[in-house]
Amino acid sequence: MSKLDDVYSKLTIKTGAKLALVVLDGLGDIATAAQGNLTPLEAAKTPNLDALVRSGCAQGRLTPVAPGITPGSGPGHLGLFGYDPLEFEVGRGVIETLGLGIERKNGDVAARANFCTLDDKGIVTDRRAGRIATEVCERLCGLLSAKIKKLGTTQVIIVPGKEHRFVVVFRGAGLEGPLTDTDPNREGLPIAAAQPVDAKNAKQKKVAKLIADFYKAALPLLAKEKPANGFLMRGIAHQPDIPTFEQRYQLKAAAIAVYPMYKGLSQLVGMTKIEGPQTIREQFERYVAEYENYDYFFIHYKYTDKAGEDGNFAAKVKAIEDFDAALPVLLARKPDVLVITGDHSTPCALKGHSWHPQPVLLHSASCGNDKLERFTETGANLGSLGVMEAKYLIRHMQANAKMFDKFGA
Amino acid sequence: MSKLDDVYSKLTIKTGAKLALVVLDGLGDIATAAQGNLTPLEAAKTPNLDALVRSGCAQGRLTPVAPGITPGSGPGHLGLFGYDPLEFEVGRGVIETLGLGIERKNGDVAARANFCTLDDKGIVTDRRAGRIATEVCERLCGLLSAKIKKLGTTQVIIVPGKEHRFVVVFRGAGLEGPLTDTDPNREGLPIAAAQPVDAKNAKQKKVAKLIADFYKAALPLLAKEKPANGFLMRGIAHQPDIPTFEQRYQLKAAAIAVYPMYKGLSQLVGMTKIEGPQTIREQFERYVAEYENYDYFFIHYKYTDKAGEDGNFAAKVKAIEDFDAALPVLLARKPDVLVITGDHSTPCALKGHSWHPQPVLLHSASCGNDKLERFTETGANLGSLGVMEAKYLIRHMQANAKMFDKFGA
Numbered sequence: 057m058s059k060l061d062d063v064y065s066k067l068t069i070k071t072g073a074k075l076a077l078v079v080l081d082g083l084g085d086i087a088t089a090a091q092g093n094l095t096p097l098e099a100a101k102t103p104n105l106d107a108l109v110r111s112g113c114a115q116g117r118l119t120p121v122a123p124g125i126t127p128g129s130g131p132g133h134l135g136l137f138g139y140d141p142l143e144f145e146v147g148r149g150v151i152e153t154l155g156l157g158i159e160r161k162n163g164d165v166a167a168r169a170n171f172c173t174l175d176d177k178g179i180v181t182d183r184r185a186g187r188i189a190t191e192v193c194e195r196l197c198g199l200l201s202a203k204i205k206k207l208g209t210t211q212v213i214i215v216p217g218k219e220h221r222f223v224v225v226f227r228g229a230g231l232e233g234p235l236t237d238t239d240p241n242r243e244g245l246p247i248a249a250a251q252p253v254d255a256k257n258a259k260q261k262k263v264a265k266l267i268a269d270f271y272k273a274a275l276p277l278l279a280k281e282k283p284a285n286g287f288l289m290r291g292i293a294h295q296p297d298i299p300t301f302e303q304r305y306q307l308k309a310a311a312i313a314v315y316p317m318y319k320g321l322s323q324l325v326g327m328t329k330i331e332g333p334q335t336i337r338e339q340f341e342r343y344v345a346e347y348e349n350y351d352y353f354f355i356h357y358k359y360t361d362k363a364g365e366d367g368n369f370a371a372k373v374k375a376i377e378d379f380d381a382a383l384p385v386l387l388a389r390k391p392d393v394l395v396i397t398g399d400h401s402t403p404c405a406l407k408g409h410s411w412h413p414q415p416v417l418l419h420s421a422s423c424g425n426d427k428l429e430r431f432t433e434t435g436a437n438l439g440s441l442g443v444m445e446a447k448y449l450i451r452h453m454q455a456n457a458k459m460f461d462k463f464g465a
Numbered sequence: 466m467s468k469l470d471d472v473y474s475k476l477t478i479k480t481g482a483k484l485a486l487v488v489l490d491g492l493g494d495i496a497t498a499a500q501g502n503l504t505p506l507e508a509a510k511t512p513n514l515d516a517l518v519r520s521g522c523a524q525g526r527l528t529p530v531a532p533g534i535t536p537g538s539g540p541g542h543l544g545l546f547g548y549d550p551l552e553f554e555v556g557r558g559v560i561e562t563l564g565l566g567i568e569r570k571n572g573d574v575a576a577r578a579n580f581c582t583l584d585d586k587g588i589v590t591d592r593r594a595g596r597i598a599t600e601v602c603e604r605l606c607g608l609l610s611a612k613i614k615k616l617g618t619t620q621v622i623i624v625p626g627k628e629h630r631f632v633v634v635f636r637g638a639g640l641e642g643p644l645t646d647t648d649p650n651r652e653g654l655p656i657a658a659a660q661p662v663d664a665k666n667a668k669q670k671k672v673a674k675l676i677a678d679f680y681k682a683a684l685p686l687l688a689k690e691k692p693a694n695g696f697l698m699r700g701i702a703h704q705p706d707i708p709t710f711e712q713r714y715q716l717k718a719a720a721i722a723v724y725p726m727y728k729g730l731s732q733l734v735g736m737t738k739i740e741g742p743q744t745i746r747e748q749f750e751r752y753v754a755e756y757e758n759y760d761y762f763f764i765h766y767k768y769t770d771k772a773g774e775d776g777n778f779a780a781k782v783k784a785i786e787d788f789d790a791a792l793p794v795l796l797a798r799k800p801d802v803l804v805i806t807g808d809h810s811t812p813c814a815l816k817g818h819s820w821h822p823q824p825v826l827l828h829s830a831s832c833g834n835d836k837l838e839r840f841t842e843t844g845a846n847l848g849s850l851g852v853m854e855a856k857y858l859i860r861h862m863q864a865n866a867k868m869f870d871k872f873g874a
Binding site: 085086087088089093095117121122123124125126127128129130131141142145146151152155403405406409410411412413433434437438442443 | 468469472473476520521831832833834835836847848849850851852853857860861862863864869870871872873874
C-alpha cells in the first residue's frame with residue numbers, strides 16, 4: 057500500500073452513505089469527420105442524463121493507467137475501484153479464469169493453455185492444433201477433467217475456452233508462481249519443462265513438479281487424438297493477495313454485472329456478486345431492491361464497448377440511449393454519490409480499446425455544478441475534476457460521501 | 466529508469482510510423498492589458514495552423530519540470546524528449562559546452578571557468594577580471610589551447626564563451642566528477658584546490674590531479690596578462706550516461722536545429738544531427754527530404770524565444786507568423802503524429818523563461834477533435850490533453866503512432 061493510500065485509510069470514517077459506480081464499458085470515444093465530428097455521447101439523445109447534468113454535476117476525464125497506455129479490462133476496472141493498476145498487476149492466466157467464470161481463491165496458480173499437435177517424437181508441429189473447434193476443445197477438457205481432479209493434495213480445475221484455448225488452475229496450499237512457459241514458442245521443438253523463475257523458491261518448485269505430473273497424467277489421455285494430442289502452457293502465475301474493498305474503504309460492496317469477466321474482477325477485490333439481472337433496467341431495479349444491503353454498488357454495462365469494438369457507431373449511440381432510457385429507475389432511489397463513466401475508451405474509429413481518457417460524471421449533494429449542458433468528452437474537458445488518474449475516482453466518491461476526516465488542523 | 470518507464474518499454478512495438486516534434490522555443494506567453502489582453506499566439510495571424518486545428522487536433526498544456534519551476538533549455542528539451550528532467554540532470558558545464566557547439570562524449574568531465582585577476586601573492590582581487598571583452602577572452606583561450614592540448618593521456622579542450630567566461634573539457638579514460646570549485650567565491654582569498662567530492666573515488670582523484678596540473682601549465686602562460694592573469698573553475702562534473710532515444714523508444718531520431726545548443730541537446734540523447742538548413746522553411750524542406758530515413762524528427766525554431774527574451778511582442782508575433790507561413794511545406798508530407806509546442810514559456814512581459822505551462826497541439830489520425838478554432842494558450846486550457854508534465858508528451862505521441870501494446874487483459 058502506498059503512503060498516500062495509508063493517509064486516506066487513516067482519514068476514513070464510516071458514514072452509511074450509498075455510493076454507486078455505473079461503468080459503461082469502453083464509453084469514451086473520439087470525434088471524427090466521418091461521423092459528423094461527433095462522438096457517440098454527443099450524437100446520442102440522452103434526456104435523462106442531460107437533466108441530471110443540469111441539476112448539478114462535476115465532470116472530468118480519467119486516465120485509466122498512465123498517459124498513452126491502453127488498458128485491458130482488468131487494469132481498467134482496478135483503476136476505477138481505486139487500486140493502482142501498476143501496483144496491482146493481475147496475471148493473464150487469472151484474467152482468463154475470471155473471463156471463463158471460474159471463481160478465484162487466494163493462492164491459486166493459473167495458466168493459459170493451448171492444445172497443440174505433436175509428432176511421434178514429441179516435437180510440436182502445430183502450436184494451435186489447427187485451431188480446433190470450440191466443441192472439440194470442450195470435449196478434450198472434459199476428458200482431462202474426468203480423469204485428473206487432484207494431483208496429490210492439489211485440486212486441478214480445467215476449463216475450456218474458445219477454439220484451442222483452455223485454462224488450468226492449481227488450487228491448494230503452498231503454491232506460487234511465476235514459472236517459465238512450457239510453450240517453446242515455435243514449432244520444431246519439444247514441449248519445454250516449466251521452471252521456477254526463482255530457483256530457490258520452494259513453492260515455485262512445487263508447482264514445477266505439479267506441472268510435470270500434470271503432463272504425465274494428461275498426455276496419455278490425448279495420445280490417440282488428432283490433431284490435438286498435446287498442449288502448451290503459458291503465463292503460469294499466482295494472484296498476489298489484494299486487500300478487499302471493505303478493508304480498504306470500509307464500504308460493503310456489491311457487483312451487479314452480467315458478463316463473467318466483470319463479476320470476476322469485482323470478486324478480485326472482494327465485492328459480493330449479485331446474480332440474475334440481464335438488462336440494464338433489470339440491473340437498476342436490482343440496485344433499488346438491494347439498496348439497504350450494501351454501501352457501494354458497481355453496475356457494469358457491456359454494450360457500449362461491444363459496439364466500439366465492432367466499429368459500429370450507430371450501435372454505440374443506441375447502447376447509450378438504452379442506458380439513458382433505464383436511468384430513471386436508478387434515479388428513483390438516488391445514491392448519495394453517483395458516478396457514471398467508462399473503464400477506458402473504445403473509439404468506434406479504432407475498433408478497440410484506446411488510451412484516450414474516458415469522460416466521468418459525478419453527482420452528489422456537494423459536488424457543485426460545472427454548468428455544462430450535457431455529459432460528453434469535450435464537455436468533460438472543461439469540468440472541475442480535470443484530467444486525473446482513474447485510481448483517484450474512489451477518493452472523490454468517498455469525499456462526496458463525507459467519508460474523510462480533515463487532514464491536519 | 467523508473468518503473469513506469471519500464472512498463473512503457475515492455476509495451477513498445479516498432480510500427481514504422483513517422484513522428485515529428487516542432488519546438489517553437491519559448492512559445493508560451495501570458496496576456497497582459499498592455500498588449501490588448503492577447504498573447505502572441507492569439508495576436509498572430511496563423512491561417513495554416515488554424516486549418517490544422519479545425520481538421521482535428523488534441524490540445525493541452527505542458528508543465529516543463531514541475532509546478533512553478535522555470536526551466537533552462539536543457540531540462541525544457543529533455544522533458545519534451547521524455548526524459549524526466551529531475552531524473553536526468555545535465556551538468557551546467559555540459560550545457561555550456563553544448564551551447565558552445567562542442568560535441569559531448571560519454572565520460573567527459575567539463576567545467577565552467579572565468580578569467581580573474583590575481584595579485585602578486587596569488588590572491589584573487591577580481592573574480593571576473595573586470596569583465597574583459599569577448600575578443601580578449603578568445604585570444605587568451607587561443608594562447609592556452611595552443612600550449613595545452615594534452616595532460617598525460619587526457620585531451621584538454623578549451624573553448625571561449627562571452628566576456629570572461631570559458632569552458633574546459635577533459636576527455637579521456639577513467640575520469641569522473643563532481644569536484645569542488647577552485648573559485649573561492651569571494652575576493653581576498655587564493656585559488657582553491659579542486660577536491661574530489663567523494664574522497665575514496667579514484668576517478669575523481671585523477672581529475673583533481675589533472676586540474677592541479679592544468680593550473681601548473683596554464684598560470685605561467687597568463688602571468689604577464691592584465692587584468693586576466695588567472696582563472697577560476699566551477700561546476701566540475703561529468704555527464705552521466707543517458708539512454709539513447711532509440712534504446713528508450715525504438716525510434717530512429719533526427720534533429721533539424723540551427724543553434725548549437727539544440728543540436729547539442731538532441732545529441733545528448735543520441736539523435737542524428739542534420740546540418741544545413743537555416744530558416745524554418747528550409748528545415749521543413751529538409752524534413753520532407755529525410756522523411757524515409759528516420760522515424761522521429763525534432764525541428765527546433767529559436768526566434769519565438771529570442772523575441773520573448775527581448776520583450777518584443779511584435780517580433781514574437783512575427784516569428785509565429787513566419788512559422789505559420791512555412792507550415793504547409795511540412796504538411797505536404799504529414800507525419801503520422803505531429804506535435805507543435807514550446808520547450809517552456811518566455812513571456813514578453815517577463816523578458817525571460819517562465820514557469821507557465823506551454824500550450825501543446827497534437828495531430829494524428831486518432832487524436833480526436835477538441836473542437837477548438839485556434840491554437841492558443843486559453844484554447845489549450847480546454848483541450849483533451851489537460852495540463853500534464855512534459856515528460857509524458859512522447860508517450861502520447863507513441864500511443865497515437867500505435868506503438869504500444871495493450872496493458873493487461
